[in-house]
Amino acid sequence: MKKIGIFLVCALLFTLTSCDNEPLEDDFPENGETSCTVAVAETTQAAINFSVANVDTYTQLCTAYRNALIAQSQICGDDDGSLDLIVSGLGDCSQVVIDDCESATAIVVATQQAFDNATDANFTSFCNAYKTALENQILICGDDNDNIQSIIDSLGDCTQTTLEVEISVVAGGLREFDMVNVVVEGNLLKVTGETSGPNDYMVYFEIAMSETGVDVINPTFELTLISTFFPSTQGFEDFTSNITVNTDGTLTGTFSGTVTNADGGDLSLTSGMINITY
Incomplete structure (x- = not known):
């Protein structure tokens, strides 16, 4: 189900290349984590x-x-480019034909962004808004192979289930990895964390049994967002x-600081928490 949601986002951004693309500001003010949390909350409410x-x-x-996304980017940063992609997809917001498939898909992307950043409260x-947008998308755009309906079915009645979040981090918004798998190979622990939401976010690292200390997971640490x-x-x-x-x-610990991708793009991580029972 997660890959279908990502496909919808990519499809929208691919079909809106004729819209005005206005890049986000590169100079981000240095704000605290509280300001970033507020900015994310305002973005999700706007969605x-x-x-x-x-x-x-x-x-x-x-x-x-659109303005909330830009503000979030300026306050929290957007090193993986996900906020900029959504802003570009929205264009100048002059398209007002709600029964147009591109507009319906734009609203799906907006509500999915909100749902991906949902809290318990x-x-x-946010789940119901996402479902409504998906149902509207089916009415306007159709649903070949029932792919959209499958996402709706996976959301159920939008009742929050209690999940044990064993790995989390703030990276342009709170990322929670509530599906954690620990593979024991001899004296080595191989830890993989994924999200149960409709995305492909993942964190991975390795550590020897009983090993503790600073930077011991760094050589194998990977964080996959976009x-x-x-x-x-x-x-x-x-x-x-x-x-x-x-x-x-x-297994308990913390992590934070700058990570970089193969293209040299940097992403700032804060409040990384590891609290795993296996």
């Missing part, structure tokens, strides 16, 4: 408002959502980690 846009309110709500409302990032050692806010507990089926 929910946009999900119920009609002919009369489309431009206003689209513009508000707003999970149900692309795969690795620890940066360029001398500016370098990636660091600290495993404090590694015994009796429990």
Whole structure:
């Protein structure tokens, strides 16, 4: 199901290349984690408002959502380019024909963005908005092979289930990896964390049993969002980690700092937490 959601995002961005693409600002102000959390919350609320846009309110709500995305990028950063892609896809928000397939798909992308960043408090409302947008997309665009319906079915009744989030990090928004698998090979632990939401986010690292200390997971650490990032050692806010507990089926630690992808794009991580029981 996760790959279908990613396909919808990519399809939208591919079909809107004729829209005005306005790049996000490169100079991001240095704001604290609290400011970033507020910016993410405002973006998700703007996305929910946009999900119920009609002919009369489309431009206003689209513009508000677009501005919230830009503000989030300036405050939190957007090193993986995901916010910029959505802004580019929205264009100048002048398209107000709600029964157009591209507009319906744009609203799906908006509500999916909100749902991907949902918290326990707003999970149900964001999920229902995402479902409504998907149902509207089926009515307007059709649904070959029932791919969209499959996503709707996977959302169920939008009741939040209690998940044990064992790995989390703030990277342009809170990323929670609630599906964690630990493979034991001899004296080595191979840890993979994935999200149960409709995306392909993943974190991976290896560590020897009973090993603790600073930066012991760094050589094998990988974070996959839109692309795969690795620890940066360029001398500016370098990636660091600290495993404090590694015994009796429990692995606890923290991580933060800069990671970089194969193209040299940097991403700043904060508040990385590891709290695994296996």
